Amino acid sequence: MSETTTQDLPLAGVRVLDLSRVFAGPMCAMVLADFGAEVIKVEHPGRGDDTRDWGLRIGKTETTYYNSMNRNKRSITIDLQTPEGLKIIHDLVPQCDVVIHNFKTGGAEKLGLGYEQLKALKGDLIYCAVAGYDVTGPEASRPGYDLVIQAEAGLMALNGEADTPPLKFGVAVVDLMTGMYAAQAILAALFRRSSTGAGRLIEMALYDCGLMVTGYYGLDALKLGHDPERYGNAHPSIVPYGMFQAADGPLIIAVGNNAQFDKFCRQVIMRPDIVEDPRYATNVERARHRQELAPMLRELIHTFPRDLLLERLTAAGIPCGRVAGLHEALTSERTRRGALVQDMPHPVVGSTPVFAPPYRLDGQRLPIRSAPPTLGEGTREVLTRLLALSDGELQRLQAQGVLTLPDL
Secondary structure (H helix, E strand, O other), X not given: OOOOOHHHOOOOOOEEEEOOOOOHHHHHHHHHHHOOOEEEEEEOOXXXXXXXXXXXXXOOOEEHHHHOOOOOEEEEEOOOOOHHHHHHHHHHHHHOOEEEEOOOOOHHHHHOOOHHHHHOOOOOXXXXXXXXXXXXXXXXXXXXXXXXXXXXXXXXXXXXXXXXXXXXXXXXXXXXXXXXXXXXXXXXXXXXXXXXXOOEEEEEEHHHHHHHHOHHHHHHHHHXXXXXXXXXXXXXXXXXXXXXXXXOEEEEEEOOOHHHHHHHHHHHOOOHHHHHOHHHOOHHHHHHOHHHHHHHHHHHHOOOOHHHHHHHHHHOOXXXXXXXXXXXXXXXXHHHHOOOEEEEEEXXXXXEEEEOOOOEEOXXXXXXXXXXXXXXXXHHHHHHHHHOOOHHHHHHHHHOOOOOOOOO
């Protein structure tokens, strides 16, 4: 397969003005950037995106948190609170296809960046606003934070072991999924615009997306009339299915059907009598007798070395895997072979690891076209190219605190 070029990417020629910060909005914009859109990330001249101060420091203006959400973008610094800064944004909008922001409800309008205000500048604009809650409801003005939404949407109530307090997910899953849902909506709007020429207002709420993440657990709760039982690393309806401790470490065993359970008993733990017991012959019965079966299986599995179990499970065609540490997974041969983490040039520290896009098109992984940008690295180039601002004008705006320019 030939190497993918920028011109080959599905969103080549699409320009996105990203006014968002932190996670959900930047995640949405990064998806579009991965598919080839030119994403111009607008940041405050002094502090930049809040996440430039979250996580472990990389260079002078980036962190691990920031870098996880901002590959393949350009960064320009504009103070949106100044008339000159607002004019720059208004001048950029007609040259852009998409605007993304996550201001509090009503905040964009106060700045002069609301949908109707920007639509007047570009009639076919696709405008995506991300908020915490339904903009038509009584909580519209509440700020949205991932952890709060995880609590309110019931996600913490389905996570963790039965005898532990509600537990948040290890990553900001509501922000992550809201960013992905928002990107899907923008892609659909771009597709529709290609045939109708019409723009679109897209409004996304963290709470709405958080509720969708509950998935089948959410429907279980509605059917039961109360919260489903929490099973931690086990499965609520399939037995055995979850994490188990071998003699020398944890592994995942996912016995998906009765035929696999037969092989598991006969070829893996060498206990055919278990599958021959009517109480355990079918998954329905195994789930019904979980309290007797699960402890017995855990005790048996703990007597075997992990590698031996994995070898037998693989030979029997039963899904399984080692439980890896995070660093171990990131540096594994599987990750290296897939080129999922790549070292990219960095102006201060020489190079920095960057996650690659997870998408493959025509057999090729989408490229990392550029590492997450240093603060304001594209201000001079972008504003010169798109708005024809002279160096003198840029220097004047910098002196007024409207923007900052990268070192030449």
